[in-house]
Amino acid sequence: MMARALRLAALGQYTAHPNPMVGCVLAKQGEIVGEGWHELAGEAHAEINALRMAGDAARGSTAYVTLEPCVHHGKTPPCVDALIDAGIAAVVVALEDPFRKVSGRGLRALADAGISVRKGLMRKSVEKQLEGFISRNVRGRPLLRVKIAASMDGCTAMADGQSQWITGPEARADVQHLRARSGAVMTGIGTVLADDPSLTVREASADTRGRQPLRVILDSKLRTPVSARMLTLPGATLIYCCSDNHGEALSAAGAEVVMLGDQEEGQVSLPLVLEDLASRGVNELLVEAGPTLAGKLLEAQLVDELVIYQAPHIMGSETRGMFRTPAWTGLADRRALRITDVRRVGRDLRITARVTDQD
Numbered sequence: 001m002m003a004r005a006l007r008l009a010a011l012g013q014y015t016a017h018p019n020p021m022v023g024c025v026l027a028k029q030g031e032i033v034g035e036g037w038h039e040l041a042g043e044a045h046a047e048i049n050a051l052r053m054a055g056d057a058a059r060g061s062t063a064y065v066t067l068e069p070c071v072h073h074g075k076t077p078p079c080v081d082a083l084i085d086a087g088i089a090a091v092v093v094a095l096e097d098p099f100r101k102v103s104g105r106g107l108r109a110l111a112d113a114g115i116s117v118r119k120g121l122m123r124k125s126v127e128k129q130l131e132g133f134i135s136r137n138v139r140g141r142p143l144l145r146v147k148i149a150a151s152m153d154g155c156t157a158m159a160d161g162q163s164q165w166i167t168g169p170e171a172r173a174d175v176q177h178l179r180a181r182s183g184a185v186m187t188g189i190g191t192v193l194a195d196d197p198s199l200t201v202r203e204a205s206a207d208t209r210g211r212q213p214l215r216v217i218l219d220s221k222l223r224t225p226v227s228a229r230m231l232t233l234p235g236a237t238l239i240y241c242c243s244d245n246h247g248e249a250l251s252a253a254g255a256e257v258v259m260l261g262d263q264e265e266g267q268v269s270l271p272l273v274l275e276d277l278a279s280r281g282v283n284e285l286l287v288e289a290g291p292t293l294a295g296k297l298l299e300a301q302l303v304d305e306l307v308i309y310q311a312p313h314i315m316g317s318e319t320r321g322m323f324r325t326p327a328w329t330g331l332a333d334r335r336a337l338r339i340t341d342v343r344r345v346g347r348d349l350r351i352t353a354r355v356t357d358q359d
């Protein structure tokens with residue numbers, strides 16, 4: 001039942017954020033009488049959708065919920081009250097709410113109402129599914145995933161900056177899913193000037209119900225052209241900078257311009273950017289930048305996951321790599337990764353890896 005609740009939760013992965021994706025199954029004597037998931041932020045939670053489906057059959061059933069039911073009045077009334085009113089006999093949750101202010105309160109309220117409560121079933125799987133939501137609430141920054149398209153020999157652009165397209169159409173369609181699950185997609189001004197990217201989700205690849213992730217440009221000296229393609233597309237564009245040389249013109253063109261400088265570096269401050277994005281509700285942040293920004297993020301130990309699409313080409317030596325770093329001289333300087341998934345996407349390879357502290 002909990003495994004089913006997890007699969008239901010995943011149906012909300014493109015649409016529930018900034019809320020967590022949550023699934024709920026109501027069962028009686030081994031039969032499912034209702035099920036639901038949180039489909040869209042601002043609309044009914046998983047428990048309410050499951051109760052609606054079950055109707056009177058909810059009475060005396062056990063609710064399997066991936067995340068602790070809410071006790072607070074958000075945009076919708078608390079699910080704890082709805083579960084009590086429906087006469088649920090038992091509640092099994094995988095994970096307590098990671099948001100410290102409410103953690104454990106939902107379970108206590110259910111127990112106080114005489115409902116049998118269990119927690120921890122499939123907790124690890126739900127922690128993985130909600131990693132971004134947990135990161136935002138516990139670390140105060142989004143889960144940060146860097147996506148890179150490279151050749152077999154690790155090149156991401158020719159020396160003159162040409163990089164479109166290194167990977168095939170299937171890999172580029174696969175990236176749409178990474179964008180769709182992210183609250184924001186971030187790049188550096190170097191990529192904006194070289195490629196004028198759109199960074200939008202194509203609805204044909206991933207149904208986001210018309211919502212677009214926030215597009216973010218790191219641009220210390222505010223060199224983003226007012227004619228940048230991103231500013232003309234559906235969804236919002238946010239530019240972080242340290243100077244205000246033509247902020248008004250960019251705002252008039254539809255961008256939100258925010259000064260978040262690091263005085264010493266004379267550059268946009270990465271920790272402050274991540275903090276600000278978390279405060280805007282970004283659970284998962286996808287970075288699609290060139291080697292300069294990717295290298296800085298790696299150096300600052302802010303990268304959680306790498307998704308590398310590797311095309312079956314050799315690009316040679318007059319090229320750019322994946323990460324610009326300070327001169328590393330010994331093998332001891334290298335950064336260790338742990339590969340978590342490898343698969344073929346069309347003619348390309350997709351390698352997913354975590355950045356770790358150990359070799």
Ligand SMILES: NC(=O)c1ccc[n+]([C@@H]2O[C@H](COP(=O)([O-])OP(=O)(O)OC[C@H]3O[C@@H](n4cnc5c(N)ncnc54)[C@H](OP(=O)(O)O)[C@@H]3O)[C@@H](O)[C@H]2O)c1
Pocket residue numbers: 147148149150155156157160161162163164166187188189190191192194195218219220221222267268269270288289290291292293294296
């Ligand atoms: N193959 C791929 O997956 C892929 C993906 C994207 C781009 N590309 C290629 O990458 C090339 C562009 O790479 P790039 O390295 O020049 O550009 P980039 O990494 O996209 O952007 C770097 C710029 O971001 C700005 N920035 C602002 N705050 C920063 C901070 N705290 N740390 C680091 N940078 C910060 C800096 O300019 P300021 O100092 O002016 O702010 C910096 O020069 C293009 O050829 C593009 O085609 C390849």
Ligand SMILES: [Zn+2]
Pocket residue numbers: 045046047069070078079080
């Ligand atoms: Zn709820």
